[in-house]
Amino acid sequence: MKRNKNFWIQNSLLIFACLLVWIPFLLMMAxxxxxxxxxxxxxxxxxxxxxxxxxxxxxPSYPTFKAYAELLFLSPGFFVMFWNSCIQVVPMLMGQLxxxxxxxxxxxRFQFPGRNLLFGIYILFMALPFQVxxxxxxxxxxKMGILNSHWSLILPGIWSVFPVFIMTRSFETxxxxxxxxxxxxxxxxxxxxxxxxxxxxYPGIVTAMVLGFIDGWNALEQPMTxxxxxxxWPLSLYLPDLVQDKAAVAFAAGMVMMMPPVLLYLxxxxxxxxxxxxxxxxx
Numbered sequence: 001m002k003r004n005k006n007f008w009i010q011n012s013l014l015i016f017a018c019l020l021v022w023i024p025f026l027l028m029m030a031x032x033x034x035x036x037x038x039x040x041x042x043x044x045x046x047x048x049x050x051x052x053x054x055x056x057x058x059x060p061s062y063p064t065f066k067a068y069a070e071l072l073f074l075s076p077g078f079f080v081m082f083w084n085s086c087i088q089v090v091p092m093l094m095g096q097l098x099x100x101x102x103x104x105x106x107x108x109r110f111q112f113p114g115r116n117l118l119f120g121i122y123i124l125f126m127a128l129p130f131q132v133x134x135x136x137x138x139x140x141x142x143k144m145g146i147l148n149s150h151w152s153l154i155l156p157g158i159w160s161v162f163p164v165f166i167m168t169r170s171f172e173t174x175x176x177x178x179x180x181x182x183x184x185x186x187x188x189x190x191x192x193x194x195x196x197x198x199x200x201x202y203p204g205i206v207t208a209m210v211l212g213f214i215d216g217w218n219a220l221e222q223p224m225t226x227x228x229x230x231x232x233w234p235l236s237l238y239l240p241d242l243v244q245d246k247a248a249v250a251f252a253a254g255m256v257m258m259m260p261p262v263l264l265y266l267x268x269x270x271x272x273x274x275x276x277x278x279x280x281x282x283x
Contacts (some may be wrong), residue, residue, distance in 0.1 A: 011223045016214075017082065025258075026058050027056055028251055028254055028255065029060055029255060030057060030058050030060055031043070031247075031248070031251040032062075032068070032248065032251035032252040032254070032255050033060045033063045033064060033065070034060040034061075034062075034064070034248060035060075035064050035248070035249070036248050038060060038061055038062060039056065039247055039248050039251075040055065040223075040247070042054065042055040042057060043056075043211065061169060062185065063067045065223055066248070067248035067249050067251065067252040068252045068256075070245055070248050070252075071252045071253055071256065072256075075249070077228035077238070078235075078238060079177070080231065081233055081234055081238045082235050083144070083233040083239065084150070084232060084233060084234045084235070085217060085234040085235040085236070085249075086214075087150055088150050088153045088154055088157075088216065088234055089157075089213060089216040089217055089234075090214050091154050091158075092154045092157035092158055092212070093209055093216070094152070095154065095155075095158030095213055096157070096158055096160060096163045096208065096209070097163075097205070099158055099159065100163040100164045100167055100208065101167055101198070101205065102165035102193070103164050104163075104164045104165075104166075104168040104170075104171055104199055104201075105167075105171055105193050106178055106202075107119055107164070107168045107171075108169075108171035108172045108174075109179075109197075119168070122161045122164060122165060123161075123165065125161045126161045126162050126165055129223075130221050130222065134221075134225060135248075137156055138225065138226070141155075141156075141226060142227070143217055147226055147228075148226070148228045148229055148232065149227075149228055149232070150232065152227065153216075153219070153222055153223060153226060153227070153234075156222070157212075157216055160212065161214075162208070162211070162212070163208035163209075163211075163212055163230065166204050166207050166208040166211070167201060167204045167205055167208050170201040170203060170204020170205070170207075171197055171200075171201045171202060171204065171277055173201075173249060174196070174197065178196060178200065179192060179196060182195065182196045189281065210264055210265060213260075213261065213264055213267075214261045214264075217234075217235075217257075217260065218236055218237070218261075219234065219236055220236050220237070223236065223237055224237065234255055236257075238253055238257075239253055239254060239257070
């Protein structure tokens with residue numbers, strides 16, 4: 001009886017926590033389908049155009065697709081920023097895979113002088129916020145002549161240390177017997193990396209790519225610092241640029257912007273959970 005009671009208490013707490021996470025999303029989704037007059041009536045104070053109390057609702061009184069129609073058919077700037085985000089994030093992820101996976105394999109499988117110190121520096125840089133390295137990154141990018149271009153976001157993202165950390169922990173969980181079997185079959189280090197390491201470390205690789213995509217897709221401070229030309233701005237800067245009379249469009253844009261990360265997460269949820277789990281395991 002006591003065990004069943006604890007079970008219900010734990011599940012009730014988990015359900016309550018899930019509802020707290022879902023409430024902002026449900027409110028935003030409902031607001032994206034509200035006509036402007038209802039939206040202003042419900043959210044005058046948060047929109048900064050009045051002091052009336054908030055009348056939040058999970059269902060619009062008169063649903064309309066006007067905001068989505070305006071966003072998708074009458075807002076060319078939205079699509080420009082959408083493709084800017086794709087141009088900046090996709091090459092960054094490809095670079096993280098090409099650079100980070102071999103580096104993670106070296107950390108996981110090779111013993112060389114200074115390995116622990118170098119990996120500790122990686123972890124230190126991973127813990128540093130963007131504001132700490134903002135000035136130095138700006139100066140380096142300026143010297144390279146790539147400020148105010150897509151490369152000013154792509155190159156720093158390629159050399160991110162977080163994917164290396166995640167993939168290193170994933171590669172460390174590969175059984176040594178499996179690697180020794182590959183070596184006995186005549187596979188060299190490169191062949192073992194591609195035929196054994198990459199498939200076996202797939203959960204960690206997927207985790208690094210999914211989290212890297214979410215981080216790059218939602219980046220705000222980096223594009224604001226390195227990009228001065230609005231034609232190069234990513235989608236993350238579209239919402240702050242909307243004015244009060246486009247509040248409904250802003251909610252709709254928020255919903256559309258969430259779709260790629262959500263779809264990516266849903267398709268890689270199992271591998272993501274495995275990768276996060278093994279990232280805390282050391283052989």
